[in-house]
Amino acid sequence: MRETPSYSSPERLARDLDWNLLKTFLVIAKSKSITDAANTLRLRQPSVSASLKRLEDRLNKKLVDRSPGSFRLTKAGELLEKEIIDIHGAILRFDTLLRNTEDEISGHVRIAMASHVECPLFDRALSIFHQTHPNATLSIEISASRHAIENLLARKASIGVCLVKERSPKLQYRRLFREHFGLFCGPEHPLFGRENLNESDLKGHSSVSFVTDQMGDALRQVALMRAHANLDDRIVGTSANLEEVRRMIISGLGIGPLPIHVAKRDVEAGILWRLPPYSNPPAIDVYVVENPNVQLNRAEAEFIKIVGSLIDQTPIEERIYI
Template identity: 55%
Template sequence: MPAIGTLERITQELDWNLLRTFMVIVQEGGITRAANRLLLRQPTVSNALKRLEGQLGRRLILRGPGQFQLTQHGELLHRECVEIYGNISRLAVVLREVKEEISGHVTIAMASHVTSPIFDEVLAAFREEHPKVTYTIDIATSVDVVQAVLQKTSTAGVCLVHRHNPRLRYQHMYREHFGFFCGPRHRFFGRAGVTMRDLRSEPLVSFKTDRTTDALRPVALLRAAENFEDRIVGTSSHLEEVRRMIVAGVGIGPLPIHVVERDVRDGLLWRLPPFENPPAVDIFLVTNPLVHLNRAEQHFLDTLMARIEATPPSERVYPPEFA
């Protein structure tokens, strides 16, 4: 164990860039992917990890053929790195708070398929009440939304949640239901009487999280229960691209029913079974209790939270007939 004097020297001399590189290595699960993300050569990233381990006098990652595993020290350091990175990324917000008072910037990380009247109404009302506030809405996968909130680069996130992180807070926003759809070029388009059995051998397009171990578990369980053949021919993390493939006739696929109601009316999509008890997925507002919010962020979240809590759960189910 390093002596106290050595530990003090480490805190004074440690290079933040090494910590950031280590954090990205862990997030990407390997040296090569981390190098690609950081736009660096693989040996540069590997040497950075070795330098960090040398400065700390600790092995942080066990690496070998088919092996990538954090040591206990690596896990502890990664948690601290996330916290440090989050605090640094918030410096601009904290400094801006001094001069902007109620004005400020609100950043929301959001999954691509989020359609919520509550959120839209709060955003509209907040804009009228606080016209100096500015906004950024970043679209990302649900996993990346949670990561952005954890790293404090977003005020909050709105997304699907598979597992709750104990360091974050989760407010249930609404429940949506998924249906299967086909596009105008598909042989089932406009056809009544199609059964689940008819769909079993159809090529499928879906979301990357359409797995029994991920956020769209209810959809994956339905496919498994109905003995759908494993014929997924297209995937995407974004609803717009899943919708594009369905409309283009690449395959049938799942979409939130309330999100694509207009497409159905416009003749771009056709609803397929099941028509009763479709898969239900919950959407959450995710926040980080350790983040230092500016007044605009705090007031926006307080307003959104209050509106969610004031709306009965039965009125936060889409489409409403499944409440």
């Protein structure tokens, strides 16, 4: 014969106790009589009495002393009332807890970025976003600026940080910062370490540059600077990645353009040398680009909001690097 599983008294109580009985008892405990409780609950008096009797039977404790002219909780009833109040408060907090859970942002943000963007404001946005929404994730995909724009138009990226050749009416643009470009050479170059140079000293030297360093592209001003220096028309090395242009310059392939504030550490370390022109270096704007036709997830919308807020709060003078 199969035995019925045995439960300890607390286990059986937790399994069988009806929350509705506890709610009814809480009203009874705050009332002056069963009739008063019945009126509050909009139930018949016999139904309330029956509920109290069932609860007392379940707990095997008398909870209310009722006699002519007297209606008061027993010691067990007082203890139970306190516990029910705590339980009721916890249940009332469930909605807030669940709402807060729903408010946690845990989506993914894809950032299409031009190579080696150095911008303290953008770094600050990343930091604030992570601290505020630690469950959200980001990916930063480095590519040529035109590819970043293509990804935004194709809705493959949440936000772009890049140079802009021509503005598409389908996208929105906000200037993130302005950087200035200079010409540099590496330790293997004959002009390395030489002071008091002028642009005529650069004439005929080979050069390396970015794929966008063309008269009709985003780095047109840089192309004009190279042309004014009369560098050799043949560019011996190109890349869309700033790190690779930097590598070619350091390796001695030729003179090449770099953002001055980005190259500063390498100049101080003795692996790059600044060449003329030293005054009025070409200025290039870097933009935050969005596609307003894309339905953003909550993480994307929040990150864009943070970036936009920091841009609004920071004067452009503090976002110009040289």
